[in-house]
Amino acid sequence: MNKETFNFSGKYFLVTGASSGFGKTTSILLSKYGAKVILVGRSEEKLKETFNNLTGEGHIVYPYDLENLNDKDNFFDEILKKNKKNFKFSGVVHCAGLHEFTPLKFINLNKLNKIFKINLFSSILLTKFYSFSENCSKPGSIVFLSSVASESGNVLLSIYGSAKAALNSVTKSLALELADKKIRINSIISGHVETETGLKVKRMLPEKNYKNLENEHPLGFGKTEDIANAILYLLGDNSNWVTGTSLVVDGGFLSR
């Protein structure tokens, strides 16, 4: 992809899960194309690592655990207030997620709440805050991170997969609800990428099973850049007529 493909000059994007994986790569790429990035994640230290890799100035590190998101304080307004800044957000990339293997016998309400809170509830709340904040631009674009686990059965991933499947559904419903406000809502259905989470899977699976998983991706495992490029497409003007879509970026995994 050449450098002229995107132009995000003067635009501000909130990226959650910005300390690693998709969020980190997306933040770096956005900054290369001129955007200012508000980096959200639990670890200030890791966010600073991402921050140090960004191009240009005016980016913000905002350490925050999205598990603490409440439905009263508008997240976007709070960020501006706490940083004494005045600008409008142009969009959101919600990469924060919780991928946890959970055998049925270990499932309880706490686990269900925890996994759904990060993967699903936070997506809905962030969208609500974006749509109601005067500090968020309309038109705007919001991109969620979903997974092939939302479309295929996977052992030990019943909670994670169902939360992501619900996210695909939320993408469609909110896209309709917010079309009048010109806020586009889309998601990426990602295949296996060797992020921190991906490497956890590698450790857990015997070598033979991990090789099988790779073979199930006709184009092999992906890189974080593969997902970040798709995210930038959905954020930018090239996708102005795209909303309510879950874009599959999986090296062919779901085509089998």
Place this chain on the structure above:
Amino acid sequence: MDENLFLKKVAEILSENEKDIKLETNLDTIENWDSMTILEFIVFFENEFNLEIKGEDLSVCVTIGDIHKLTKKKK
């Protein structure tokens, strides 16, 4: 990990009677021992004892005692 606690937890995961699970028990003789159980073991040790065990290491275990040795190595 204490041997008795370990055997109790293993029996729980395998849905076997505690009395039937001993360190010398061969995994091949356990009806529920399969790739799914291996994953359950990994998740269990990580969640309950913060032990990161590799699937590859577990898959070559022959007896319950071999799994116990793995948890001791990680301590």
